[in-house]
Amino acid sequence: MRGYYELDKATSHRWCNGYEQDAFFPDEMKERIVVFEGLEALIRRLPDRVYWESFFQTWHEWEQEKDERCVIWIGCDITQGIVPIAKEERHWRDVTGWCYQQLSRRCDRVDRLWCGLAERMK
Amino acid sequence: MIVFISGGVRSGKSKMAERCVAALASCRGIVHYIATAKVTDEEMKERVARHQRERSMQPIRWVTWEQPLHVHELLPHFQNDVVLLDCLTNWLANELFHEEGWEKEERCRQKAKRILTTIAQLESSSNALVIVSNELFSGGVPQDIGTYHFMKMLGWLHQHIVHLASHAILVQHGIPIVKKGGSLP
16 A cells, blocks of 8 residues: 555655544645544544544545545454444444445545455455 | 465364465475464363374374474474464464563564564475464454554564465465465465
8 A cells, every 4th residue: 555655755644543543634734645544443432424424525625625635544344243242342333334335435446455465446 | 485374263274274285295395384372271282183183194294393482493494395384373472472572562563573584584494385374354453452563463474474475365164265376386
């Protein structure tokens, strides 16, 4: 992913590690690329579809404003195990699956990664 | 040559690895089996004994090494043989958690790098190296720092090993899905 988007070069980007940081809005964004990693962890802290829909919309609008802008979403697929018994766990999984569908619809490119090998789905 | 085989629990990945090894082993060569699991209870002891019995029935000559840690110590024993390492997940967990320091990401990364170096050395001192690992990434990333570091390092190792490997196979329900390198060697 870093290779494809050339993030290791001098390209200016901002990286949000969702396992260690909170998500942020585009106010004061100077960089042209933003990466949200660990999306499922971000969603876990606030499993609310309405919130994430408007979050995705805000970033989509930011991206549309200039040609060179790009938002990259990275998430773990947590939707394939046994349906959890605990209600909160189930809810988190549902919201995550729903968010991933929303993003897949919106995004220009979707890849599924396994051990660094990308399988392009869209 | 490295063959990387991964799969979920009870997916048939060990069977697949043995089949792979049988195809790679020459009739005169030895196959070294590196078992990284720590044998902790009776049930496991029995499983290990059963697997050893099964292997001894095969025409291939197996040599078993129980090596939960410091796999590099075995390097002098291999000479153009086939090496089967089962499995990476246990090895990494043993290296990370047998002593203090797993709270620090940098320390964990050093250990992961050491493992990768050993893998590269195993490759060059053997005829073929088959590595078995697990698919652990579908259950979400856990909150506790130890497991978080473990998964982060395992993912990092998977990427680098698959990059080095000539073949990468994902096993599901006993069926090999070739992700890299065409059909089985």
